Amino acid sequence: MVVDVSVLPVVAAVVVFAFAAMWSAVGVLGLSGRLPRNRWLGVRADETMRSDEAFTVANRVAGPGLLGAAGILILSGIVTLGVGGYWSIVFAVVGLIAAMFVVGLVSAYGVRAASAVPADDEAGCSCCSSHDDAAPAAAESATAGDEAAHAADCGTSRCGACTLRGICSNESAQA
Template identity: 75%
Template sequence: MVVDVIVLSVVAAVVVFALAALWLVVGGLGIVGRLPRNRWLGVRADESMRSDEAFQVANRVAAPGLFAAAGILVLSGIVTLGIGGYWSIAFAVVGVVAALFVVGLVSAYGVRAAAAVPADDEGCSCCSTHDHDEPAADPAGAPADTADEAHAAECGTSSCGACSLRAVCSNESAQA
């Protein structure tokens, strides 16, 4: 029974340290502006995903909080390994909850900062502003098979779906 508690403590500490390492990396990339816009890491809200600049601003604002959350997790992991017993698992859980609170708080600040970034009105509007039923010509003048292909060529992407991360196609049904 004592071995089970020690194993659980070590597993909890490893999970806590891994999460701390992840937030350190994301915070570091965010603060220097090298975190690419993606679906998995960083501040991902409609406001931050609308452009690369908005994503970088949101993550640069949130980065110091990610460092603080990682610090909380490191301390929690050290206490988890140092105490042992059932209380060590409780310290790991409390550390994760506290770190998640900090991350949520700084992410909200990042979203507010991203909302302040001016929208790029001259860019691609992808799916939301054209007729999907009519064939069209691409910006270079060559005929395209569909309006989607023409508009995707205007956007510089291979398909209209590339803009879905920016939530401009949100008026279309995801089930269709």
């Protein structure tokens, strides 16, 4: 079977332009704050998925980078169409790798920004304390039974499960 070389640039460019369109849409929606929290598009990590506000902040931070990655892909697609032949695949792949690097980098910045947003449940932890320095008596008043019940949520043997809250979802994902 012989592959028509004139079709390669078109196929490679369509793939590149499809990713550019997707990252452009996500970048614009993220910048405007209109990207709803979902499982498919946007910056998705434990820190960003814990609240709508954290998801919005992460995607606003990552939005300009996503638009930059889309720009890289658009240029790559144009060059891919202009070059032709087997080199078109090289330019398309290089453009995709560069864009994915940018997306990964700005996503990390988004996750870092989202981790600074207080979670909805950080107002008070039912483990040993209320996370309030002014309430050390609350920590002393927790009974051993309460500690064991709350610690069992994360599989720990003593209270402190509140500090391990994020580990529970990661352990089940690794299994």
